[in-house]
Amino acid sequence: MARHVVTAADEATVRTLAENTTACDIPLKVFVPVPTLKAWLPPGWALPDGHAALMAARPGAVEAPPRLPDGYRLHRWDRAGVTRAVVRAADGSFAARGQIAVTGPAAVVDQVETHPAHQRRGLGRVVRGTLAEAATEEGRTLYEAVGRQVVAPMSAAAREAADSDSMPTPAR
Template sequence: MTHRAALPDTALPSVVHAWVDGWARARGTDAPRAVPGGFRIEVRRPGHLARHVLPGADPAVLRGLVDTLTAPGQWIKACAPREAVEPLLTADWEISEPQYLMTTDRPAPPGAGDGLPSGYRLEVVDEGAGVYEARVHTGSGPALAASGRAALTTGAAGGRPAPYAPSVVFDMIGTEPAHRRRGLGRAVMDALARRAVERGARQGVLVASPEGRALYEAMGWRVRSPVTAAGRRG
């Protein structure tokens, strides 16, 4: 049997554009700026001054960034496997754990619900400008068992450099260790997704850890690309 190489994902630049737009909104940073090869976001936080997000691992682009990003706290996130990125870095850069860019065209499947076990309650806070935070509390008190954020981004037709469908970008979805394996992360995702779909989102986008990838694949999400993240050492 003859095996054919996988075709490139021609829609990936649009997915990356949606991701960076939503991530910046969810984190409250400056809007992404289109730069040669991808996007730059000024984060301005300790250990994370700025990030360059690339829809691929173009050697010329990566070598140029490695040569010019000399301040500690600069990050590169390339939609490519580690083996395509690592040879282009110098010893000043450290690669973090694998990540995965994922999407779904059904952010809120029919029948999705909070699904909370007894002893938990969920609230969704509308922060304005299309940004939401879901929080799962234990009992009636303020203690958090799980939380997550989501940002709507419209992707108006004709947008540059890569237009995309109205999307919801999920960020910082997490469950405290003592409360894992109880469906709380899924409840957070469902609550955020329902509100996003009500407001017009047609695509879900996120970047997952290896552990998160398994959860999202079980929810019907698909991997669009591995993401290799590298930070400039101090």
């Protein structure tokens, strides 16, 4: 899935991306608070409920290598510069997942989640550890630590689906 991630609080860049993004399935993520992003977006963009943040590890807070609990299977694959990890229960059902993209000396971890029926078993740590192994040495330390601190808020938006009644008529 494509997405835009704007790492600097740059209103002009956000406005340009928003005006030139027409697909509803390409999220725009920016390291600014929700009210700021909302003010920068043109009509037709929606911000989902909830919040996120860019997190960084506290120096020296390193966890032991994760161990997959009995009865679970880990699948990891790489495609188009993104490493994905999925943990499945013994019956093949979804238990946990996440993905990471390395961009120079940094790595962006995204969509890490554990199914509620499988929480509190260390699966999130297994996913995070698996993704950390895929990161460069510089970016890896961000994701190996237990302790995290908020570096910046992160807000997300996506184009709203257009109603068929409000679709513009193509020029002839």
